[in-house]
Amino acid sequence: MAIRIPNRVLEAVVLSVLKEEPLYGYALTKKIQLQLPISDSTTYPILRRLEQKDLVTTRSKVFAERVRKYYELTDSGQLYLKEACADWQLFSNQINALLGEH
Amino acid sequence: MTYLNELEQALVGLPKNEQENIIEYYRNYLADGGLSDEEARVKLGESAVLAEKLKADFDQEDGDEVTTRAKQTQPLTRGQFILVILTSPIWLLVTLISFLGIASLPLLAWGIALSLIIVSAFSGIAGAVVLTQNFWGGLFYIGMAVISIGLSIMFSPCATWLVMKATDWTKALLLKIQHTARRVMNHE
Numbered sequence: 468m469a470i471r472i473p474n475r476v477l478e479a480v481v482l483s484v485l486k487e488e489p490l491y492g493y494a495l496t497k498k499i500q501l502q503l504p505i506s507d508s509t510t511y512p513i514l515r516r517l518e519q520k521d522l523v524t525t526r527s528k529v530f531a532e533r534v535r536k537y538y539e540l541t542d543s544g545q546l547y548l549k550e551a552c553a554d555w556q557l558f559s560n561q562i563n564a565l566l567g568e569h
Numbered sequence: 570m571t572y573l574n575e576l577e578q579a580l581v582g583l584p585k586n587e588q589e590n591i592i593e594y595y596r597n598y599l600a601d602g603g604l605s606d607e608e609a610r611v612k613l614g615e616s617a618v619l620a621e622k623l624k625a626d627f628d629q630e631d632g633d634e635v636t637t638r639a640k641q642t643q644p645l646t647r648g649q650f651i652l653v654i655l656t657s658p659i660w661l662l663v664t665l666i667s668f669l670g671i672a673s674l675p676l677l678a679w680g681i682a683l684s685l686i687i688v689s690a691f692s693g694i695a696g697a698v699v700l701t702q703n704f705w706g707g708l709f710y711i712g713m714a715v716i717s718i719g720l721s722i723m724f725s726p727c728a729t730w731l732v733m734k735a736t737d738w739t740k741a742l743l744l745k746i747q748h749t750a751r752r753v754m755n756h757e
Contacts, residue, residue, distance in 0.1 A: 491601065492598050492601070493597070508613045511591065511595075536594070
């Protein structure tokens, strides 16, 4: 895809997937990749930022003798998702109106 | 060297806890995806490139962290600068000894491993010769040969490990020197 996805949109995408269920890094990336061609190295920086802003928290679970970190939405994460979603709707409507169909 | 080892080394410069977070994340990522080192290289990109991206992202977002890191490379004050120059005979010597020490450890280890092999060869031959005249004496020498070869087998992984560690230590020491040199050059 030639269009670079803005960070805010990527953050909203991650939050939206995590809203369905808490996931660990690999599963999260694969789930997003089903719809959107992001690279495997995209997810970590986003998760780090979301965690830093308290929009997600992590819960460690032991799996196969290692510790898997599951990321899950916080209340402020829910709120942020709502706002980002509204912003995106507005933005995409504006672009769609300008672009029309060709 | 594995992909994760490479990444770990390329992350030098980031705060320790962030380095650990990244390594922990990608360790699990590779395990969850069942990715080999080669597959990791394809999916995540060369470790050096990935590390640069992670560093750039970290610096961009964390104003606070950047300033604390920048503080570490603050120029020396005049007093500190004079102190560094005055004490130069001492720290130059210490640095030189550290380098020699680091370099001699793996050499020493390989030397021991090699000499054990030589000892084993000689006492093996001696044992075989003596065996015809003195059975118990010969057996003793052959026993020595077996022990030496066993010790050398046990010792060589240790020597290999030391070689790898020595490279890491040298790198770390060089980084420290570079860092200090930069501070000295920038003195007020």
